[in-house]
């Protein structure tokens with residue numbers, strides 16, 4: 001499975017990327033099911049609205065020191081519709097999820113912007129050695145990304161996090177975002193692959209990392225681990241984590257309610273299968289809207 005995760009990065013000159021593993025090399029301690037519009041097919045007005053609200057944001061690359069730019073969505077153009085049960089925010093276009101990662105076309109560095117300032121000298125050296133030294137960028141990306149372009153850049157960010165031995169929680173968060181992008185693209189199999197990769201990382205981070213992970217408290221992490229288990233077909237494991245979140249005294253009420261809803265969803269599947277009905281729950285989307 002992991003042989004294919006980074007296979008597409010060979011087009012950037014990163015020949016060694018294909019066989020890289022997401023976890024296991026260090027690891028410092030340290031949301032529309034189907035959204036409106038998928039990057040094409042919008043009316044002229046909608047296209048104009050998208051273009052108006054995506055702009056090129058300049059930044060100085062922390063790895064090569066050159067000024068570069070990456071597209072971003074103006075905050076005034078962000079329209080949240082709802083959230084999926086794995087916290088995926090579902091937006092009207094332009095979709096900020098496409099631009100969660102910024103990248104430097106000069107050297108191949110890619111990361112969520114909030115993480116850039118945390119890079120150590122050693123991490124920058126690792127990225128220079130393992131990415132920049134063989135990096136070539138011969139493509140033209142439009143300012144308004146398609147899900148496919150966003151997926152490519154997110155995989156580059158995941159590979160940056162791997163070679164620079166960044167926190168497993170960061171690798172999990174980027175993997176979760178890639179899973180969401182595949183959901184937008186309608187590629188169920190690839191979505192599940194990356195939700196499973198995210199699940200492994202969040203489980204590792206839950207055991208090893210202190211404090212919040214991606215802004216989530218412990219109960220939210222428990223809930224998300226359960227929900228990723230449910231979505232990747234481990235209903236029994238999911239029940240355990242949902243119950244943990246429900247019993248957590250520090251859990252916010254909204255998290256307890258989500259955990260109870262998803263637990264009930266699974267119990268309903270078990271009941272139906274006992275009655276002889278075909279269980280379809282492992283694949284059900286489980287939206288709560």
Ligand SMILES: [Zn+2]
Nearest residue numbers: 061064104107
């Ligand atoms: Zn750079």
